[in-house]
Amino acid sequence: MIEFSARKKLLSNSGEFTLSLDISIPEGELVAFFGASGTGKTTSLRMIAGLTTPDCGYLQVNGNVWLDSAKKVQLPVNQRPVGFVFQNYALFPNMTVRENILFAQKEKKEKEVQTLLEVFGLEVLQHRKPSLLSGGQQQRVALARAIARKPQLLLLDEPLSALDMETRTSIQNELRMINREWGITTILVSHDISEIFRLCSRVYSFNGNTVEDKGAPANLFNSRLSGKVQFVGEVLECVQEDIVRILTLVVGNTPVKVVVPATEGDYAPGDKVLIASKAFNPIIRKL
Amino acid sequence: MFDILTGAPLQLTLKVSAISVLLQFLVGIPMGLFIAGRSSPLRRIVDILTTLPMIFPPMALGFFLLLLLGKNGLFGAFLLQVFGLRMIFTFWGILFAAFIVGLPFMVKSVQAARRQMDETIVEAAATLGKSPMTILLRVILPNIRGGVITGLLLAFGRSLGEVGISLILGGNIIGRTETLSLAIYNAVFDGDFQLAARLSILLSLLAIAVILLLNGTHYRSFFLNVIHQSRLHMKRFKKS
Numbered sequence: 001m002i003e004f005s006a007r008k009k010l011l012s013n014s015g016e017f018t019l020s021l022d023i024s025i026p027e028g029e030l031v032a033f034f035g036a037s038g039t040g041k042t043t044s045l046r047m048i049a050g051l052t053t054p055d056c057g058y059l060q061v062n063g064n065v066w067l068d069s070a071k072k073v074q075l076p077v078n079q080r081p082v083g084f085v086f087q088n089y090a091l092f093p094n095m096t097v098r099e100n101i102l103f104a105q106k107e108k109k110e111k112e113v114q115t116l117l118e119v120f121g122l123e124v125l126q127h128r129k130p131s132l133l134s135g136g137q138q139q140r141v142a143l144a145r146a147i148a149r150k151p152q153l154l155l156l157d158e159p160l161s162a163l164d165m166e167t168r169t170s171i172q173n174e175l176r177m178i179n180r181e182w183g184i185t186t187i188l189v190s191h192d193i194s195e196i197f198r199l200c201s202r203v204y205s206f207n208g209n210t211v212e213d214k215g216a217p218a219n220l221f222n223s224r225l226s227g228k229v230q231f232v233g234e235v236l237e238c239v240q241e242d243i244v245r246i247l248t249l250v251v252g253n254t255p256v257k258v259v260v261p262a263t264e265g266d267y268a269p270g271d272k273v274l275i276a277s278k279a280f281n282p283i284i285r286k287l
Numbered sequence: 288m289f290d291i292l293t294g295a296p297l298q299l300t301l302k303v304s305a306i307s308v309l310l311q312f313l314v315g316i317p318m319g320l321f322i323a324g325r326s327s328p329l330r331r332i333v334d335i336l337t338t339l340p341m342i343f344p345p346m347a348l349g350f351f352l353l354l355l356l357g358k359n360g361l362f363g364a365f366l367l368q369v370f371g372l373r374m375i376f377t378f379w380g381i382l383f384a385a386f387i388v389g390l391p392f393m394v395k396s397v398q399a400a401r402r403q404m405d406e407t408i409v410e411a412a413a414t415l416g417k418s419p420m421t422i423l424l425r426v427i428l429p430n431i432r433g434g435v436i437t438g439l440l441l442a443f444g445r446s447l448g449e450v451g452i453s454l455i456l457g458g459n460i461i462g463r464t465e466t467l468s469l470a471i472y473n474a475v476f477d478g479d480f481q482l483a484a485r486l487s488i489l490l491s492l493l494a495i496a497v498i499l500l501l502n503g504t505h506y507r508s509f510f511l512n513v514i515h516q517s518r519l520h521m522k523r524f525k526k527s
Binding site for chain 2: 051082092
């Protein structure tokens with residue numbers, strides 16, 4: 001079990017605010033930090049890793065106290081057994097794929113490196129430098145490197161945001177496999193609702209100042225609807241036509257057009273919506 | 288014709304250049320890394336002090352150093368009493384002049400290279416449990432290598448051509464503190480243009496040799512990497 005509470009003054013587009021969180025994460029679960037940009041998701045991940053110091057806080061991981069501001073306890077970042085996958089991958093440019101993974105190990109174990117290279121499909125690329133790899137390949141190396149550290153906690157900061165749909169699905173499967181096979185508690189920062197539905201057992205919603213434990217992803221995203229068929233989409237365009245509005249949405253990789261009454265809420269490009277069907281009529285709800 | 292190759296100026300220049308480049312390497316890297324960190328009053332002071340020899344007129348700087356390092360100067364008296372070291376009109380004065388004029392180029396190059404480096408790779412190494420020393424040796428230094436080599440080249444070039452401070456601190460004593468640059472100055476002053484030309488060619492060749500040597504080590508690893516990658520591709524191609 002991970003007990004984490006912290007207060008930290010942050011600066012967002014709308015001004016200064018104090019992030020206040022008090023959460024418990026069950027051991028071995030894959031959970032998501034979800035919320036708009038600038039609400040403190042990455043900062044929270046960095047505070048857990050020890051890369052950012054909270055104004056005050058408490059962090060206990062599997063019975064070990066990593067941070068206790070009241071008792072002035074703060075375990076240095078290099079003593080916290082975490083695997084951190086950065087948004088920009090942060091691979092060492094001077095090392096090959098194999099050397100990147102070897103570097104993460106406490107004691108050099110070539111056999112384990114070989115296993116990781118095989119699991120992540122990196123065998124052929126093992127002697128290449130990161131600059132010669134594609135985004136998806138770099139992401140796999142970053143994950144393999146984080147696992148090689150044998151972490152108690154895997155922290156993933158929007159790791160799939162820059163990848164295409166196919167690569168994203170493939171790495172999502174690998175993430176699920178890692179969580180299942182190795183049982184490492186994993187925190188995933190993500191904006192992608194489908195990704196959270198597919199991977200996570202629990203969602204923590206960041207709402208500006210506070211963080212709420214919403215339980216299963218379904219509780220957060222579809223609590224207000226009873227439609228049986230439903231998708232999460234994003235508004236690309238909203239055109240007013242007399243008494244109706246024509247919304248162009250993208251669901252997965254497919255653009256669709258949906259007609260909604262003009263009186264039904266305001267939509268802007270970029271809005272996330274839930275599309276459901278009830279008695280053959282499409283229902284759109286802004287998320 | 289070849290008498291200049293065995294002369295004292297060449298020997299002194301080679302000795303001073305080699306030691307000053309080594310010292311600039313050892314001092315410049317930690318200083319460059321230090322001032323590349325988060326801004327603080329101490330860092331700003333060190334930054335200004337290291338930049339001074341770069342922009343300060345050499346003659347004026349030489350004069351101030353003469354006052355400071357002379358046997359009655361603040362540091363000169365200390366060095367004489369504690370280490371028995373005389374700086375003025377000796378080899379040590381020449382070495383100090385070569386070191387101090389080249390150091391800012393080394394420090395600034397290291398500072399720029401460190402600031403351009405992606406900070407997340409340092410953070411990534413820390414999350415992998417590595418100590419600050421391991422991060423320095425395995426991550427930071429290999430990734431600022433280009434900046435270090437550029438800094439060494441610039442520092443070497445500046446030290447090699449140093450005249451103003453060497454003239455004041457070294458005294459331009461023939462056979463003792465006369466470097467190649469000062470020997471050219473002396474030859475021109477004596478009207479021996481042929482000797483000045485030969486010494487100038489020798490000094491230029493020396494500079495080119497060091498540039499090639501340093502650039503060679505920089506690009507050698509690149510070419511070795513390309514050869515290694517090509518061999519791997521060939522092996523895979525043969526297998527398939």
